[in-house]
Amino acid sequence: MTEVTLAPAPGEVVVPGKKWQGQNVPRKEDKRLTQGQGVFVDDVKRHGMGYIHFVRSPYAHAHITSIDVSKAEELKGVYGTMTGEEVASLTDPFFQLSTPPGAYLKDFALAVGKVRYVGEAVVAVVAETRELARDASELVEVEYEPLPAIVDARNAQDGSAPILHEDSGSNLMWEGVYEWGDLDAAFAEADKVVKISELHFHRFNSTPLECDGALVEYNRGTGQWTIHTNNQFPGFAQIMMGPAMRTGLDKLRFVTQDIGGGFGNKITSHPQLVVCCLLARKLNRPVQWTEWRTDFHLSMSHGNERWFHDTEVAVKNDGTLLGFRTKALDDAGALLRYEPLGGVIWAQVTPGVYKWRNIRLEFTQVATNKAPVSPNRGYSRMQHLWFTERVMDIVAKELSLDPVEVRKRNYIKSEDMPYETPNGCVYDSGDYAQMLDVALDLIGWDGMQARRDEARSRGKLFGVGIGSTLDSGTNNFGQSRMINPELQFSGNNEVATVKLDIFGEIVVTLGTTPQGQGHETTAAQVVADILGCSVDDVHVRAGHDSYWNSHAGFSGTYASQFAVTGLSAVKGATDMLAEQIKKLGSVILGGVPEDALELADGTVRIKESPEAALPFMACGAIINANNAGLPEDLDVTLNCRYVYRPPFQVPDVERKFGNLTLTYAAQIHAAVVEIDPETGYYEVVDYAAVDDCGLRIHPQIVEGQVMGATAQALGAAIHEAFEYDEDGNLLTPNFYDYHVPHALDMPPLRTGYIESASPFTPLGTKGMGEGGGAGIHAVCAAIQDATGAVVYDSWNPYQRVWELLNAPKHVVEVVDA
Amino acid sequence: MDVTVTVNGVEYERDVEPRKLLIHLVRDDLDLTGSHIGCDTGNCGACSMIVNGQLVKSCMMLAVQANGATVETVEGLAEDGELTALQRSFSEHHALQCGYCTPGMLMSATALLRENSSPSDEEIKKALQGNICRCTGYWNIFEAVKAVGK
Numbered sequence: 001m002t003e004v005t006l007a008p009a010p011g012e013v014v015v016p017g018k019k020w021q022g023q024n025v026p027r028k029e030d031k032r033l034t035q036g037q038g039v040f041v042d043d044v045k046r047h048g049m050g051y052i053h054f055v056r057s058p059y060a061h062a063h064i065t066s067i068d069v070s071k072a073e074e075l076k077g078v079y080g081t082m083t084g085e086e087v088a089s090l091t092d093p094f095f096q097l098s099t100p101p102g103a104y105l106k107d108f109a110l111a112v113g114k115v116r117y118v119g120e121a122v123v124a125v126v127a128e129t130r131e132l133a134r135d136a137s138e139l140v141e142v143e144y145e146p147l148p149a150i151v152d153a154r155n156a157q158d159g160s161a162p163i164l165h166e167d168s169g170s171n172l173m174w175e176g177v178y179e180w181g182d183l184d185a186a187f188a189e190a191d192k193v194v195k196i197s198e199l200h201f202h203r204f205n206s207t208p209l210e211c212d213g214a215l216v217e218y219n220r221g222t223g224q225w226t227i228h229t230n231n232q233f234p235g236f237a238q239i240m241m242g243p244a245m246r247t248g249l250d251k252l253r254f255v256t257q258d259i260g261g262g263f264g265n266k267i268t269s270h271p272q273l274v275v276c277c278l279l280a281r282k283l284n285r286p287v288q289w290t291e292w293r294t295d296f297h298l299s300m301s302h303g304n305e306r307w308f309h310d311t312e313v314a315v316k317n318d319g320t321l322l323g324f325r326t327k328a329l330d331d332a333g334a335l336l337r338y339e340p341l342g343g344v345i346w347a348q349v350t351p352g353v354y355k356w357r358n359i360r361l362e363f364t365q366v367a368t369n370k371a372p373v374s375p376n377r378g379y380s381r382m383q384h385l386w387f388t389e390r391v392m393d394i395v396a397k398e399l400s401l402d403p404v405e406v407r408k409r410n411y412i413k414s415e416d417m418p419y420e421t422p423n424g425c426v427y428d429s430g431d432y433a434q435m436l437d438v439a440l441d442l443i444g445w446d447g448m449q450a451r452r453d454e455a456r457s458r459g460k461l462f463g464v465g466i467g468s469t470l471d472s473g474t475n476n477f478g479q480s481r482m483i484n485p486e487l488q489f490s491g492n493n494e495v496a497t498v499k500l501d502i503f504g505e506i507v508v509t510l511g512t513t514p515q516g517q518g519h520e521t522t523a524a525q526v527v528a529d530i531l532g533c534s535v536d537d538v539h540v541r542a543g544h545d546s547y548w549n550s551h552a553g554f555s556g557t558y559a560s561q562f563a564v565t566g567l568s569a570v571k572g573a574t575d576m577l578a579e580q581i582k583k584l585g586s587v588i589l590g591g592v593p594e595d596a597l598e599l600a601d602g603t604v605r606i607k608e609s610p611e612a613a614l615p616f617m618a619c620g621a622i623i624n625a626n627n628a629g630l631p632e633d634l635d636v637t638l639n640c641r642y643v644y645r646p647p648f649q650v651p652d653v654e655r656k657f658g659n660l661t662l663t664y665a666a667q668i669h670a671a672v673v674e675i676d677p678e679t680g681y682y683e684v685v686d687y688a689a690v691d692d693c694g695l696r697i698h699p700q701i702v703e704g705q706v707m708g709a710t711a712q713a714l715g716a717a718i719h720e721a722f723e724y725d726e727d728g729n730l731l732t733p734n735f736y737d738y739h740v741p742h743a744l745d746m747p748p749l750r751t752g753y754i755e756s757a758s759p760f761t762p763l764g765t766k767g768m769g770e771g772g773g774a775g776i777h778a779v780c781a782a783i784q785d786a787t788g789a790v791v792y793d794s795w796n797p798y799q800r801v802w803e804l805l806n807a808p809k810h811v812v813e814v815v816d817a
Numbered sequence: 818m819d820v821t822v823t824v825n826g827v828e829y830e831r832d833v834e835p836r837k838l839l840i841h842l843v844r845d846d847l848d849l850t851g852s853h854i855g856c857d858t859g860n861c862g863a864c865s866m867i868v869n870g871q872l873v874k875s876c877m878m879l880a881v882q883a884n885g886a887t888v889e890t891v892e893g894l895a896e897d898g899e900l901t902a903l904q905r906s907f908s909e910h911h912a913l914q915c916g917y918c919t920p921g922m923l924m925s926a927t928a929l930l931r932e933n934s935s936p937s938d939e940e941i942k943k944a945l946q947g948n949i950c951r952c953t954g955y956w957n958i959f960e961a962v963k964a965v966g967k
């Protein structure tokens with residue numbers, strides 16, 4: 001490939017008349033959700049349904065020598081079971097995204113022959129009640145022959161390490177080298193080289209309050225499964241499930257309504273959905289699976305744990321950053337369920353928010369005897385951006401420079417937007433320095449020295465930290481080819497249909513699977529502005545249903561894209577409908593030219609004489625039920641489907657170069673901490689979060705996403721970790737041990753925003769919601785400021801801060817270039 | 818075992834296993850699915866109900882223990898489709914996103930406001946401490962309760 005068109009030419013943002021967009025209209029979802037009238041997956045019931053319970057591995061690594069389900073099946077009220085052997089005979093292994101050696105891995109919906117992490121599903125039991133299914137699972141006899149476990153990714157490739165997947169031949173799953181610019185020149189130009197031997201980004205996830213689940217029905221006559229689920233990316237689930245189940249995708253009908261949080265963690269439930277499908281067919285009855293909290297913690301969607309080794313940063317004495325080299329080691333856990341995509345997703349934000357032009361990153365992903373990783377809010381970019389922010393603060397500390405000044409010196413500038421990064425991504429718009437000023441103002445930067453002194457007078461260590469992140473949104477799935485050039489994915493899409501029904505109802509269907517983002521509300525705002533009606537007149541169907549024919553290959557709600565993909569599809573469909581209404585109006589109103597018509601007050605009317613108006617109700621009735629005599633060539637259905645396709649090219653796989661995401665929302669956070677030097681206990685005493693996601697359709701919803709992401713970051717920075725012991729036992733399998741923030745944990749928060757319209761999107765919007773990583777970066781920076789010790793881990797519970805104060809690891813060395 | 822329980826003013830009689838949890842009785846047997854389950858351990862509060870006037874986590878109580886009790890769940894808050902001030906305030910302050918924790922939050926806040934019509938900031942936070950929300954960060958929930966408390 002020789003030529004790569006990087007991005008659409010930036011154009012002027014043309015948005016429809018904005019009566020509703022930009023307003024905090026009441027959310028359409030709230031009326032049902034505040035009354036307990038939502039329909040979440042466990043609320044769906046069917047006559048005669050069976051409850052599924054999974055028997056799970058107590059070992060991190062073991063051969064399965066025998067399975068005996070006979071006692072369980074004899075129990076009255078037990079409908080049946082399924083074992084890995086059965087799954088292996090009924091299905092093919094899931095399609096693997098990786099090149100070898102990861103490509104050779106054989107992954108089935110239940111463990112076959114071997115278990116590779118504590119909590120891996122081995123047998124499924126179905127019974128009349130939840131309790132009975134659980135009882136019966138206790139009667140399943142599984143014999144294991146335990147094997148040594150590999151828990152620390154750093155040792156996974158040692159010669160003595162136990163091999164998880166014999167088919168792959170080693171624990172290496174995927175590796176690739178990324179290099180852009182001229183590293184030699186950068187290091188030759190440098191005054192100093194800052195060397196960081198090891199940084200560690202820890203394992204956690206967003207723990208949505210609702211766990212995974214499904215109710216699956218099988219129709220024997222048509223061979224079709226109806227999968228009521230809370231999977232948040234049906235487009236991905238279906239392409240994983242169909243080939244494995246040896247069935248066409250038309251046989252997999254996905255239905256969602258309300259989903260109790262997702263955060264990426266509900267993308268990879270396809271193995272369990274396959275088991276549900278097989279059991280529904282085998283037992284000829286609907287089956288229901290609701291994951292227990294402990295099962296979720298043990299087995300679902302841990303975030304990528306990542307090490308950064310042998311980092312070298314080329315820097316001028318004034319803090320100008322010229323380039324870096326590093327080796328990223330990613331712990332995929334036991335199976336590749338979405339991986340090794342994390343091996344490229346980070347590259348969406350290769351230089352972070354900085355002007356680094358020379359970068360080399362060697363990426364290695366290995367398997368360990370821990371739960372498989374999958375996308376988690378900020379997927380793979382959060383790890384990388386934590387790294388770039390750590391580098392920034394470590395460089396500032398080692399060169400005795402002000403972290404604010406170093407950032408401002410190196411931030412990409414607003415006048416350079418759109419900005420092409422060294423790897424060909426195009427940052428669409430933004431002003432990071434201005435955002436930082438807003439953040440500093442919000443935390444009272446000018447009075448900080450007095451506060452620092454006052455805290456010290458109370459015996460506290462005081463620190464301020466900044467976290468800068470990008471929330472890259474609207475993936476170009478062509479980036480998957482950098483992982484595996486054979487993959488036939490590229491671009492992106494989303495679908496919406498908008499129709500005018502027989503009594504004038506405006507009905508919108510989406511392909512998305514919202515989990516609290518308020519899609520029904522924001523879609524209605526866009527529709528109402530175009531059709532000239534009230535948001536109350538717009539009926540947006542809740543959730544996703546394959547039967548609506550309102551979905552495409554990438555449909556779902558993930559990766560910060562609804563405000564671009566979803567709402568652009570809504571706009572496209574509504575523009576089509578508006579045009580059709582005018583066409584019809586032109587005919588009915590006596591041949592008035594369409595451009596003499598306007599849509600307003602729920603009518604199509606003549607601009608110059610608005611009393612000559614045709615209500616939408618009449619339009620709907622004429623086309624749907626009273627259409628005799630209309631001109632034969634009148635091409636109007638009042639039922640419009642639009643597929644939004646972002647303007648992407650296939651990236652250059654050889655150079656690992658191209659535009660990987662369409663929009664770049666940005667976040668600048670600032671945290672203030674006070675630490676008790678005796679114990680390491682600390683509190684975040686002040687916090688500011690500044691966001692820029694382009695034009696905001698519903699500012700309150702945007703701010704809600706900022707708040708929620710911030711809270712998750714604070715939890716991850718201070719409390720939350722999926723920790724394992726050396727035998728591979730998860731130490732935090734429930735909310736007792738895995739402490740998520742409570743109401744009393746939250747610091748005072750101030751939020752701010754700027755709006756840099758995206759020149760690349762139809763509504764000037766950018767996808768957002770995943771920028772919370774900034775909180776982890778900011779807390780790390782604040783702890784470093786307070787303790788004077790280099791912070792080398794993303795997880796800093798009180799004992800780690802004590803360690804930083806009393807026995808810090810030395811990971812940094814500065815040498816003259 | 819036979820259990821008689823009055824939920825939101827309606828009396829129900831059911832034959833339940835002694836080990837059945839109150840939340841499962843309400844959700845599975847009475848089809849009142851507004852109250853939710855978010856953990857196995859009593860930490861999350863999504864199943865919060867008011868039993869005989871007292872706030873409880875209904876996953877921490879057996880159905881048989883509720884025999885003869887009066888139970889209030891989220892479905893009983895609004896009367897004739899009219900949302901309570903607290904429900905309206907949650908919407909106005911964007912105190913819910915996915916809505917999964919919301920029924921439990923509303924019951925905890927309702928219990929608080931019945932006992933203390935003008936709670937302090939600290940009292941509100943303490944009252945919500947037993948309810949986990951993963952979407953909002955609690956700030957807007959706090960504001961929603963505070964607005965009604967005034």
